[in-house]
Amino acid sequence: MKFIVSRTRVPLWSKEKPCDEAVEEELTPLDYRMVPSIEEAKKKIWFKEWWEGGVNHREENGMIVCEKKQKEKNWVVEINTLEDLIKFQEKYGEIMILDSPPYKEVKKEIRILRAK
Amino acid sequence: MSEKKNPVATEAEVTTFSQTWLSSLLEFLSGTKAFYFLVGLSALVVLLAAMFGVNAMHIGFRHAYGVYREIPWGLLISGYVFFVVTSTGLCIVSSIGHVFGVKSFIPIAKRSVYLSVVTIVAGFMVIFFDVENPFRLPIWNTLSPNFTSNIWWMGTLYGAYLFFMTLEFILLLLEKHRYAMLSGLLGLISGVAAHSNLGAVFGMLHGREFWYGPYMPIYFIASAAASGCTAIIFFTYLGYKITGERMDRAMEMSLQAVGKIWALFLAVLMFFTTWKLITGLAGGEGKVLAIKELLAGKYALNFWLFEVGFGLLIPFFLLLLSGFRNLNQMFAASVFAFIGIFFMRVDLVVVGQIVSHFFEYKVTDFPVLLKYSPSIYEIMVVVGATAFCIMAFLIGEKVFKGHKTEIH
Numbered sequence: 001m002k003f004i005v006s007r008t009r010v011p012l013w014s015k016e017k018p019c020d021e022a023v024e025e026e027l028t029p030l031d032y033r034m035v036p037s038i039e040e041a042k043k044k045i046w047f048k049e050w051w052e053g054g055v056n057h058r059e060e061n062g063m064i065v066c067e068k069k070q071k072e073k074n075w076v077v078e079i080n081t082l083e084d085l086i087k088f089q090e091k092y093g094e095i096m097i098l099d100s101p102p103y104k105e106v107k108k109e110i111r112i113l114r115a116k
Numbered sequence: 117m118s119e120k121k122n123p124v125a126t127e128a129e130v131t132t133f134s135q136t137w138l139s140s141l142l143e144f145l146s147g148t149k150a151f152y153f154l155v156g157l158s159a160l161v162v163l164l165a166a167m168f169g170v171n172a173m174h175i176g177f178r179h180a181y182g183v184y185r186e187i188p189w190g191l192l193i194s195g196y197v198f199f200v201v202t203s204t205g206l207c208i209v210s211s212i213g214h215v216f217g218v219k220s221f222i223p224i225a226k227r228s229v230y231l232s233v234v235t236i237v238a239g240f241m242v243i244f245f246d247v248e249n250p251f252r253l254p255i256w257n258t259l260s261p262n263f264t265s266n267i268w269w270m271g272t273l274y275g276a277y278l279f280f281m282t283l284e285f286i287l288l289l290l291e292k293h294r295y296a297m298l299s300g301l302l303g304l305i306s307g308v309a310a311h312s313n314l315g316a317v318f319g320m321l322h323g324r325e326f327w328y329g330p331y332m333p334i335y336f337i338a339s340a341a342a343s344g345c346t347a348i349i350f351f352t353y354l355g356y357k358i359t360g361e362r363m364d365r366a367m368e369m370s371l372q373a374v375g376k377i378w379a380l381f382l383a384v385l386m387f388f389t390t391w392k393l394i395t396g397l398a399g400g401e402g403k404v405l406a407i408k409e410l411l412a413g414k415y416a417l418n419f420w421l422f423e424v425g426f427g428l429l430i431p432f433f434l435l436l437l438s439g440f441r442n443l444n445q446m447f448a449a450s451v452f453a454f455i456g457i458f459f460m461r462v463d464l465v466v467v468g469q470i471v472s473h474f475f476e477y478k479v480t481d482f483p484v485l486l487k488y489s490p491s492i493y494e495i496m497v498v499v500g501a502t503a504f505c506i507m508a509f510l511i512g513e514k515v516f517k518g519h520k521t522e523i524h
Contacts, residue, residue: 101364
Protein backbone atom coordinates (compact mmCIF):
# COMPACT_ATOMS: atom_id res chain seq x y z
CA MET A 1 0.00 0.00 0.00
CA LYS A 2 1.26 3.45 -0.90
CA PHE A 3 1.42 6.24 1.63
CA ILE A 4 2.31 9.86 1.21
CA VAL A 5 5.17 10.52 3.59
CA SER A 6 5.91 13.86 5.24
CA ARG A 7 7.47 15.44 8.29
CA THR A 8 5.98 17.93 10.73
CA ARG A 9 8.49 20.48 9.49
CA VAL A 10 8.98 21.02 5.78
CA PRO A 11 12.45 22.05 4.59
CA LEU A 12 11.60 25.08 2.45
CA TRP A 13 15.21 25.98 1.75
CA SER A 14 16.20 22.62 0.25
CA LYS A 15 14.40 19.71 -1.34
CA GLU A 16 15.13 16.94 1.12
CA LYS A 17 13.44 13.57 1.12
CA PRO A 18 11.32 13.08 4.24
CA CYS A 19 12.85 9.59 4.61
CA ASP A 20 15.31 7.35 2.79
CA GLU A 21 12.61 5.13 1.30
CA ALA A 22 10.59 8.01 -0.14
CA VAL A 23 10.15 8.21 -3.91
CA GLU A 24 8.78 11.27 -5.67
CA GLU A 25 5.68 10.37 -7.68
CA GLU A 26 3.14 12.26 -9.71
CA LEU A 27 -0.29 11.75 -8.18
CA THR A 28 -3.74 12.53 -9.52
CA PRO A 29 -5.67 14.86 -7.18
CA LEU A 30 -9.36 14.18 -6.74
CA ASP A 31 -11.44 17.35 -6.78
CA TYR A 32 -14.51 16.87 -4.57
CA ARG A 33 -17.29 19.47 -4.51
CA MET A 34 -20.07 19.60 -1.95
CA VAL A 35 -23.04 19.42 -4.31
CA PRO A 36 -25.12 16.28 -4.82
CA SER A 37 -25.24 16.17 -8.63
CA ILE A 38 -23.49 17.41 -11.74
CA GLU A 39 -26.76 19.09 -12.81
CA GLU A 40 -26.71 21.12 -9.61
CA ALA A 41 -23.02 21.96 -10.14
CA LYS A 42 -23.78 23.51 -13.53
CA LYS A 43 -25.34 26.50 -11.73
CA LYS A 44 -22.21 27.16 -9.66
CA ILE A 45 -19.53 29.77 -10.22
CA TRP A 46 -16.75 27.20 -10.22
CA PHE A 47 -18.35 24.69 -12.61
CA LYS A 48 -16.45 25.61 -15.77
CA GLU A 49 -13.07 25.47 -14.05
CA TRP A 50 -13.95 22.18 -12.33
CA TRP A 51 -15.26 20.58 -15.51
CA GLU A 52 -12.42 21.64 -17.74
CA GLY A 53 -9.73 20.94 -15.15
CA GLY A 54 -10.59 17.28 -14.72
CA VAL A 55 -11.66 13.99 -16.26
CA ASN A 56 -13.91 11.14 -15.20
CA HIS A 57 -16.52 13.37 -13.57
CA ARG A 58 -18.93 11.46 -11.38
CA GLU A 59 -21.27 11.56 -8.41
CA GLU A 60 -20.00 9.82 -5.26
CA ASN A 61 -21.33 9.64 -1.69
CA GLY A 62 -23.63 12.63 -2.14
CA MET A 63 -20.83 14.71 -3.67
CA ILE A 64 -19.37 15.16 -7.11
CA VAL A 65 -15.78 14.38 -7.93
CA CYS A 66 -13.35 14.43 -10.83
CA GLU A 67 -9.72 13.49 -11.38
CA LYS A 68 -7.67 16.61 -12.01
CA LYS A 69 -5.65 16.76 -15.22
CA GLN A 70 -2.87 18.64 -13.45
CA LYS A 71 -0.81 16.09 -11.51
CA GLU A 72 0.93 16.87 -8.23
CA LYS A 73 4.30 15.60 -7.12
CA ASN A 74 4.51 14.02 -3.70
CA TRP A 75 6.91 11.89 -1.67
CA VAL A 76 5.49 8.39 -1.50
CA VAL A 77 6.54 5.28 0.39
CA GLU A 78 5.27 1.76 -0.15
CA ILE A 79 4.54 -0.31 2.95
CA ASN A 80 2.74 -3.59 2.50
CA THR A 81 2.76 -5.32 5.85
CA LEU A 82 2.31 -4.41 9.48
CA GLU A 83 5.88 -5.61 10.09
CA ASP A 84 7.17 -3.12 7.51
CA LEU A 85 5.20 -0.39 9.22
CA ILE A 86 6.66 -1.28 12.62
CA LYS A 87 10.16 -1.33 11.12
CA PHE A 88 9.52 2.07 9.60
CA GLN A 89 8.37 3.41 12.96
CA GLU A 90 11.37 1.93 14.73
CA LYS A 91 13.68 3.56 12.21
CA TYR A 92 12.09 7.04 12.23
CA GLY A 93 10.57 7.37 15.69
CA GLU A 94 7.07 8.67 16.39
CA ILE A 95 4.78 8.62 13.36
CA MET A 96 1.17 9.52 12.74
CA ILE A 97 -1.12 7.94 10.15
CA LEU A 98 -3.79 10.23 8.76
CA ASP A 99 -6.04 10.66 5.75
CA SER A 100 -4.03 12.17 2.94
CA PRO A 101 -5.37 14.93 0.71
CA PRO A 102 -7.59 13.10 -1.78
CA TYR A 103 -5.60 11.41 -4.56
CA LYS A 104 -6.57 8.62 -6.93
CA GLU A 105 -3.50 6.53 -6.13
CA VAL A 106 -3.02 7.22 -2.40
CA LYS A 107 -5.49 7.59 0.47
CA LYS A 108 -3.30 7.74 3.59
CA GLU A 109 -0.36 9.75 4.80
CA ILE A 110 2.40 8.89 7.25
CA ARG A 111 3.76 11.91 9.07
CA ILE A 112 7.06 11.54 10.87
CA LEU A 113 6.62 13.51 14.08
CA ARG A 114 10.04 13.38 15.65
CA ALA A 115 12.90 11.74 13.82
CA LYS A 116 15.22 9.55 15.85
CA MET B 117 30.38 29.44 -22.66
CA SER B 118 27.58 27.98 -20.59
CA GLU B 119 24.48 30.08 -20.12
CA LYS B 120 23.75 31.08 -16.54
CA LYS B 121 20.39 30.01 -15.18
CA ASN B 122 18.23 32.75 -13.72
CA PRO B 123 18.05 31.83 -10.01
CA VAL B 124 14.50 33.15 -9.62
CA ALA B 125 12.58 32.12 -12.73
CA THR B 126 13.37 30.97 -16.25
CA GLU B 127 11.80 32.59 -19.31
CA ALA B 128 9.64 29.51 -19.92
CA GLU B 129 8.40 29.59 -16.34
CA VAL B 130 7.51 33.26 -16.62
CA THR B 131 5.65 32.57 -19.89
CA THR B 132 3.72 29.70 -18.28
CA PHE B 133 3.01 31.92 -15.31
CA SER B 134 1.67 34.74 -17.51
CA GLN B 135 -0.42 32.24 -19.50
CA THR B 136 -1.87 30.88 -16.27
CA TRP B 137 -2.66 34.40 -15.18
CA LEU B 138 -4.28 35.21 -18.50
CA SER B 139 -6.45 32.11 -18.28
CA SER B 140 -7.30 32.98 -14.66
CA LEU B 141 -8.33 36.47 -15.65
CA LEU B 142 -10.41 35.14 -18.51
CA GLU B 143 -11.96 32.69 -16.11
CA PHE B 144 -12.89 35.59 -13.89
CA LEU B 145 -15.32 36.52 -16.64
CA SER B 146 -17.08 33.17 -16.29
CA GLY B 147 -18.66 33.75 -12.87
CA THR B 148 -22.29 33.50 -11.93
CA LYS B 149 -24.70 36.41 -11.53
CA ALA B 150 -24.53 36.22 -7.74
CA PHE B 151 -20.74 36.51 -7.85
CA TYR B 152 -20.80 39.56 -10.12
CA PHE B 153 -23.56 41.08 -8.05
CA LEU B 154 -21.45 40.83 -4.88
CA VAL B 155 -18.28 42.06 -6.59
CA GLY B 156 -20.22 44.89 -8.27
CA LEU B 157 -21.93 45.87 -5.04
CA SER B 158 -18.61 45.94 -3.16
CA ALA B 159 -17.03 48.00 -5.94
CA LEU B 160 -19.95 50.42 -5.80
CA VAL B 161 -19.54 50.84 -2.04
CA VAL B 162 -15.78 51.43 -2.52
CA LEU B 163 -16.56 54.08 -5.13
CA LEU B 164 -19.16 55.72 -2.92
CA ALA B 165 -16.74 55.71 0.03
CA ALA B 166 -14.02 57.25 -2.15
CA MET B 167 -16.49 60.01 -3.11
CA PHE B 168 -17.17 60.68 0.57
CA GLY B 169 -13.43 60.75 1.26
CA VAL B 170 -12.59 63.07 -1.61
CA ASN B 171 -15.48 65.33 -0.68
CA ALA B 172 -14.18 65.45 2.91
CA MET B 173 -10.76 66.47 1.57
CA HIS B 174 -12.43 69.18 -0.50
CA ILE B 175 -14.55 70.72 2.24
CA GLY B 176 -11.87 70.19 4.89
CA PHE B 177 -11.61 67.38 7.41
CA ARG B 178 -12.49 69.63 10.36
CA HIS B 179 -15.90 70.19 8.78
CA ALA B 180 -16.48 66.67 7.54
CA TYR B 181 -15.20 64.52 10.39
CA GLY B 182 -16.34 64.22 13.99
CA VAL B 183 -12.80 64.70 15.31
CA TYR B 184 -11.65 68.02 16.77
CA ARG B 185 -8.60 69.52 18.48
CA GLU B 186 -9.09 67.69 21.79
CA ILE B 187 -9.98 64.34 20.15
CA PRO B 188 -7.92 64.28 16.94
CA TRP B 189 -8.04 60.49 16.43
CA GLY B 190 -11.43 58.98 15.75
CA LEU B 191 -13.03 56.22 13.74
CA LEU B 192 -10.51 56.43 10.92
CA ILE B 193 -7.52 55.75 13.17
CA SER B 194 -9.53 52.94 14.81
CA GLY B 195 -10.31 51.54 11.34
CA TYR B 196 -6.67 51.85 10.31
CA VAL B 197 -5.56 50.00 13.45
CA PHE B 198 -8.23 47.33 12.84
CA PHE B 199 -7.03 46.59 9.31
CA VAL B 200 -3.29 46.70 9.98
CA VAL B 201 -3.67 44.56 13.10
CA THR B 202 -5.54 41.98 11.01
CA SER B 203 -2.86 42.13 8.32
CA THR B 204 0.02 41.68 10.75
CA GLY B 205 -1.85 38.86 12.47
CA LEU B 206 -2.37 37.05 9.17
CA CYS B 207 1.33 37.40 8.49
CA ILE B 208 2.38 36.18 11.96
CA VAL B 209 0.13 33.13 12.06
CA SER B 210 0.67 32.04 8.47
CA SER B 211 4.45 32.46 8.78
CA ILE B 212 4.49 29.48 11.16
CA GLY B 213 3.94 27.38 8.02
CA HIS B 214 5.51 29.09 5.06
CA VAL B 215 8.48 30.65 6.86
CA PHE B 216 9.24 28.17 9.64
CA GLY B 217 8.06 25.13 7.70
CA VAL B 218 5.51 23.71 10.17
CA LYS B 219 3.54 21.35 7.95
CA SER B 220 0.15 21.84 9.65
CA PHE B 221 0.16 25.56 8.82
CA ILE B 222 1.18 25.30 5.17
CA PRO B 223 -2.32 24.88 3.64
CA ILE B 224 -3.40 28.31 4.93
CA ALA B 225 -0.33 30.11 3.58
CA LYS B 226 -1.33 31.53 0.21
CA ARG B 227 -4.75 32.81 1.21
CA SER B 228 -3.32 34.37 4.37
CA VAL B 229 -0.50 36.15 2.54
CA TYR B 230 -2.93 37.42 -0.09
CA LEU B 231 -5.33 38.67 2.59
CA SER B 232 -2.52 40.28 4.56
CA VAL B 233 -1.72 42.37 1.46
CA VAL B 234 -5.41 43.17 0.94
CA THR B 235 -6.00 44.23 4.56
CA ILE B 236 -2.85 46.38 4.76
CA VAL B 237 -3.96 48.16 1.56
CA ALA B 238 -7.40 48.65 3.18
CA GLY B 239 -5.65 50.13 6.22
CA PHE B 240 -3.68 52.50 4.00
CA MET B 241 -6.91 53.50 2.24
CA VAL B 242 -8.43 54.49 5.57
CA ILE B 243 -5.44 56.48 6.80
CA PHE B 244 -5.15 58.11 3.37
CA PHE B 245 -8.40 59.91 4.16
CA ASP B 246 -7.37 60.69 7.73
CA VAL B 247 -4.15 62.51 6.87
CA GLU B 248 -4.85 65.94 5.48
CA ASN B 249 -2.09 65.73 2.88
CA PRO B 250 -1.14 62.05 2.41
CA PHE B 251 1.12 62.74 -0.59
CA ARG B 252 3.61 64.50 1.64
CA LEU B 253 4.35 61.23 3.45
CA PRO B 254 6.44 59.51 0.75
CA ILE B 255 8.22 62.77 -0.10
CA TRP B 256 9.26 63.89 3.39
CA ASN B 257 9.64 60.36 4.66
CA THR B 258 12.53 60.03 2.22
CA LEU B 259 13.88 63.56 2.08
CA SER B 260 13.70 64.47 5.75
CA PRO B 261 13.50 61.37 7.93
CA ASN B 262 13.01 61.88 11.66
CA PHE B 263 14.44 58.77 13.29
CA THR B 264 13.07 59.74 16.70
CA SER B 265 9.47 59.75 15.43
CA ASN B 266 7.40 56.60 15.88
CA ILE B 267 5.19 57.67 13.02
CA TRP B 268 8.20 57.91 10.67
CA TRP B 269 9.15 54.36 11.63
CA MET B 270 5.54 53.23 11.21
CA GLY B 271 5.34 54.61 7.65
CA THR B 272 8.72 53.18 6.67
CA LEU B 273 8.28 49.75 8.23
CA TYR B 274 4.73 49.28 6.91
CA GLY B 275 5.99 50.29 3.45
CA ALA B 276 8.68 47.59 3.69
CA TYR B 277 6.11 45.14 5.03
CA LEU B 278 3.75 45.74 2.08
CA PHE B 279 6.65 45.29 -0.36
CA PHE B 280 7.86 41.99 1.16
CA MET B 281 4.39 40.51 1.54
CA THR B 282 3.47 41.36 -2.07
CA LEU B 283 6.76 39.89 -3.27
CA GLU B 284 6.16 36.79 -1.18
CA PHE B 285 2.72 36.28 -2.68
CA ILE B 286 4.12 36.56 -6.21
CA LEU B 287 6.89 34.08 -5.35
CA LEU B 288 4.35 31.67 -3.87
CA LEU B 289 2.38 31.87 -7.12
CA LEU B 290 5.58 31.13 -9.02
CA GLU B 291 6.15 28.13 -6.70
CA LYS B 292 9.53 29.60 -5.71
CA HIS B 293 9.23 28.52 -2.09
CA ARG B 294 12.83 29.19 -1.07
CA TYR B 295 12.66 32.83 -2.09
CA ALA B 296 9.09 33.12 -0.84
CA MET B 297 10.30 31.93 2.55
CA LEU B 298 13.06 34.56 2.60
CA SER B 299 10.65 37.28 1.56
CA GLY B 300 8.13 36.02 4.13
CA LEU B 301 10.76 36.17 6.86
CA LEU B 302 11.64 39.76 5.95
CA GLY B 303 7.90 40.54 5.80
CA LEU B 304 7.43 39.01 9.24
CA ILE B 305 10.33 40.96 10.75
CA SER B 306 9.21 44.26 9.23
CA GLY B 307 5.56 43.50 10.12
CA VAL B 308 6.28 42.74 13.78
CA ALA B 309 8.60 45.76 14.01
CA ALA B 310 6.00 48.01 12.32
CA HIS B 311 3.19 46.74 14.43
CA SER B 312 4.87 46.89 17.81
CA ASN B 313 5.99 50.34 16.74
CA LEU B 314 2.35 51.24 16.07
CA GLY B 315 1.67 50.17 19.65
CA ALA B 316 4.51 52.46 20.69
CA VAL B 317 2.84 55.38 18.87
CA PHE B 318 0.20 55.09 21.59
CA GLY B 319 2.40 53.78 24.38
CA MET B 320 4.95 56.59 24.20
CA LEU B 321 2.46 59.44 24.59
CA HIS B 322 3.11 60.84 28.04
CA GLY B 323 0.12 63.14 27.74
CA ARG B 324 -2.37 60.28 27.43
CA GLU B 325 -2.36 58.29 30.63
CA PHE B 326 -4.72 55.63 29.31
CA TRP B 327 -2.20 54.56 26.69
CA TYR B 328 1.15 55.40 28.22
CA GLY B 329 3.46 52.53 29.15
CA PRO B 330 5.22 49.48 27.72
CA TYR B 331 1.97 47.52 27.60
CA MET B 332 0.81 48.78 24.20
CA PRO B 333 3.48 47.28 21.86
CA ILE B 334 3.13 43.88 23.55
CA TYR B 335 -0.66 44.07 23.54
CA PHE B 336 -0.65 44.99 19.85
CA ILE B 337 1.33 41.88 18.89
CA ALA B 338 -0.83 39.54 21.02
CA SER B 339 -3.95 41.18 19.67
CA ALA B 340 -2.64 40.87 16.10
CA ALA B 341 -2.08 37.14 16.50
CA ALA B 342 -5.67 36.72 17.74
CA SER B 343 -7.02 38.87 14.87
CA GLY B 344 -4.96 36.87 12.36
CA CYS B 345 -6.46 33.59 13.57
CA THR B 346 -9.95 35.14 13.36
CA ALA B 347 -9.36 36.23 9.78
CA ILE B 348 -7.87 32.90 8.69
CA ILE B 349 -10.84 30.90 10.00
CA PHE B 350 -13.40 33.41 8.71
CA PHE B 351 -12.02 33.71 5.18
CA THR B 352 -10.98 30.07 4.73
CA TYR B 353 -14.45 28.90 5.71
CA LEU B 354 -16.06 31.36 3.30
CA GLY B 355 -13.56 30.46 0.57
CA TYR B 356 -14.60 26.82 0.74
CA LYS B 357 -18.27 27.80 0.76
CA ILE B 358 -17.77 29.83 -2.42
CA THR B 359 -16.01 27.03 -4.32
CA GLY B 360 -18.16 24.28 -2.82
CA GLU B 361 -14.96 22.27 -2.49
CA ARG B 362 -14.67 19.55 0.14
CA MET B 363 -12.12 20.54 2.74
CA ASP B 364 -9.34 17.97 2.82
CA ARG B 365 -7.82 16.62 6.01
CA ALA B 366 -4.68 18.76 5.72
CA MET B 367 -6.74 21.97 5.66
CA GLU B 368 -8.97 20.74 8.50
CA MET B 369 -5.90 20.04 10.61
CA SER B 370 -4.52 23.42 9.72
CA LEU B 371 -7.69 25.18 10.86
CA GLN B 372 -7.72 23.11 14.04
CA ALA B 373 -4.17 24.22 14.77
CA VAL B 374 -5.10 27.85 14.05
CA GLY B 375 -8.13 27.47 16.34
CA LYS B 376 -5.94 26.26 19.21
CA ILE B 377 -3.50 29.15 18.79
CA TRP B 378 -6.47 31.51 18.62
CA ALA B 379 -7.88 30.18 21.91
CA LEU B 380 -4.46 30.64 23.51
CA PHE B 381 -4.21 34.25 22.35
CA LEU B 382 -7.78 34.98 23.42
CA ALA B 383 -6.82 33.78 26.89
CA VAL B 384 -3.71 35.98 26.76
CA LEU B 385 -5.85 38.98 25.77
CA MET B 386 -8.30 38.30 28.62
CA PHE B 387 -5.36 38.24 31.00
CA PHE B 388 -3.93 41.45 29.51
CA THR B 389 -7.28 43.24 29.62
CA THR B 390 -7.95 42.23 33.21
CA TRP B 391 -4.57 43.47 34.44
CA LYS B 392 -4.73 46.63 32.37
CA LEU B 393 -7.99 47.50 34.13
CA ILE B 394 -6.78 46.54 37.62
CA THR B 395 -3.49 48.41 37.35
CA GLY B 396 -5.24 51.29 35.60
CA LEU B 397 -7.71 51.73 38.44
CA ALA B 398 -4.76 52.13 40.79
CA GLY B 399 -3.16 54.67 38.44
CA GLY B 400 -3.35 58.43 37.97
CA GLU B 401 -6.64 60.30 38.14
CA GLY B 402 -6.88 60.72 34.35
CA LYS B 403 -6.46 57.03 33.73
CA VAL B 404 -9.00 56.13 36.44
CA LEU B 405 -11.53 58.47 34.85
CA ALA B 406 -11.04 56.89 31.42
CA ILE B 407 -11.31 53.35 32.77
CA LYS B 408 -14.44 54.18 34.79
CA GLU B 409 -16.00 55.59 31.62
CA LEU B 410 -15.12 52.35 29.86
CA LEU B 411 -16.47 50.12 32.61
CA ALA B 412 -19.58 51.96 33.69
CA GLY B 413 -19.95 55.06 31.56
CA LYS B 414 -20.82 55.88 27.98
CA TYR B 415 -18.52 53.17 26.61
CA ALA B 416 -19.73 50.40 28.93
CA LEU B 417 -21.91 48.80 26.24
CA ASN B 418 -19.00 48.84 23.80
CA PHE B 419 -16.74 47.31 26.40
CA TRP B 420 -18.91 44.69 28.07
CA LEU B 421 -21.04 43.55 25.14
CA PHE B 422 -18.76 43.96 22.14
CA GLU B 423 -15.21 43.95 23.45
CA VAL B 424 -15.56 41.41 26.25
CA GLY B 425 -18.61 39.47 25.02
CA PHE B 426 -18.25 39.37 21.24
CA GLY B 427 -14.50 39.85 21.09
CA LEU B 428 -13.25 37.56 23.87
CA LEU B 429 -15.71 35.39 25.80
CA ILE B 430 -18.14 34.19 23.11
CA PRO B 431 -15.39 33.20 20.62
CA PHE B 432 -13.39 31.54 23.41
CA PHE B 433 -16.29 29.41 24.60
CA LEU B 434 -17.46 28.66 21.05
CA LEU B 435 -13.96 27.43 20.27
CA LEU B 436 -13.93 25.21 23.33
CA LEU B 437 -17.42 23.97 22.47
CA SER B 438 -16.34 23.18 18.92
CA GLY B 439 -13.49 21.01 20.20
CA PHE B 440 -11.52 22.73 17.41
CA ARG B 441 -13.26 20.35 15.00
CA ASN B 442 -16.69 21.82 14.32
CA LEU B 443 -15.91 24.37 11.63
CA ASN B 444 -19.39 25.89 11.68
CA GLN B 445 -18.96 26.81 15.35
CA MET B 446 -15.44 28.07 14.71
CA PHE B 447 -16.75 30.23 11.87
CA ALA B 448 -19.51 31.61 14.13
CA ALA B 449 -16.79 32.42 16.69
CA SER B 450 -14.85 34.32 14.03
CA VAL B 451 -17.93 36.38 13.07
CA PHE B 452 -18.47 37.42 16.70
CA ALA B 453 -14.77 38.08 17.11
CA PHE B 454 -14.54 40.32 14.05
CA ILE B 455 -17.34 42.53 15.38
CA GLY B 456 -15.80 42.54 18.85
CA ILE B 457 -12.30 43.32 17.59
CA PHE B 458 -13.56 46.37 15.71
CA PHE B 459 -15.08 47.75 18.92
CA MET B 460 -11.84 46.94 20.77
CA ARG B 461 -9.98 49.22 18.37
CA VAL B 462 -12.58 51.98 18.68
CA ASP B 463 -12.47 51.82 22.48
CA LEU B 464 -8.68 51.73 22.51
CA VAL B 465 -8.34 54.83 20.34
CA VAL B 466 -11.27 56.94 21.52
CA VAL B 467 -11.29 56.22 25.27
CA GLY B 468 -7.61 57.16 25.37
CA GLN B 469 -8.56 60.73 24.48
CA ILE B 470 -11.85 61.40 26.23
CA VAL B 471 -10.33 62.75 29.44
CA SER B 472 -9.60 66.43 28.94
CA HIS B 473 -5.98 67.53 29.43
CA PHE B 474 -7.17 70.35 31.69
CA PHE B 475 -9.68 68.47 33.83
CA GLU B 476 -7.63 69.08 37.01
CA TYR B 477 -8.03 72.86 36.72
CA LYS B 478 -11.81 72.55 36.94
CA VAL B 479 -12.33 75.30 34.39
CA THR B 480 -15.94 76.45 34.34
CA ASP B 481 -17.88 75.14 31.31
CA PHE B 482 -14.91 73.02 30.23
CA PRO B 483 -15.92 69.35 30.40
CA VAL B 484 -13.86 66.78 32.23
CA LEU B 485 -14.94 64.09 29.79
CA LEU B 486 -15.01 64.94 26.11
CA LYS B 487 -17.43 63.52 23.59
CA TYR B 488 -16.83 62.02 20.19
CA SER B 489 -19.26 60.69 17.60
CA PRO B 490 -18.10 59.66 14.14
CA SER B 491 -19.58 61.51 11.17
CA ILE B 492 -21.10 59.80 8.15
CA TYR B 493 -17.90 60.62 6.24
CA GLU B 494 -15.75 58.65 8.67
CA ILE B 495 -18.22 55.76 8.76
CA MET B 496 -18.33 55.60 4.96
CA VAL B 497 -14.53 55.51 4.60
CA VAL B 498 -14.33 52.53 6.98
CA VAL B 499 -17.29 50.83 5.24
CA GLY B 500 -15.50 51.43 1.92
CA ALA B 501 -12.30 49.78 3.15
CA THR B 502 -14.35 46.80 4.39
CA ALA B 503 -16.07 46.56 1.00
CA PHE B 504 -12.64 46.67 -0.65
CA CYS B 505 -11.58 43.65 1.44
CA ILE B 506 -14.75 41.75 0.49
CA MET B 507 -14.27 42.56 -3.20
CA ALA B 508 -10.59 41.60 -3.18
CA PHE B 509 -11.37 38.38 -1.29
CA LEU B 510 -14.04 37.36 -3.83
CA ILE B 511 -11.83 38.16 -6.79
CA GLY B 512 -8.91 36.36 -5.13
CA GLU B 513 -10.92 33.19 -4.61
CA LYS B 514 -11.92 33.15 -8.27
CA VAL B 515 -8.68 34.24 -9.90
CA PHE B 516 -6.31 32.27 -7.64
CA LYS B 517 -8.64 29.24 -7.52
CA GLY B 518 -8.92 28.80 -3.79
CA HIS B 519 -5.22 29.64 -3.07
CA LYS B 520 -3.93 26.07 -3.14
CA THR B 521 -0.44 25.55 -1.72
CA GLU B 522 1.60 22.67 -3.07
CA ILE B 523 4.57 22.12 -0.79
CA HIS B 524 5.40 18.62 0.30
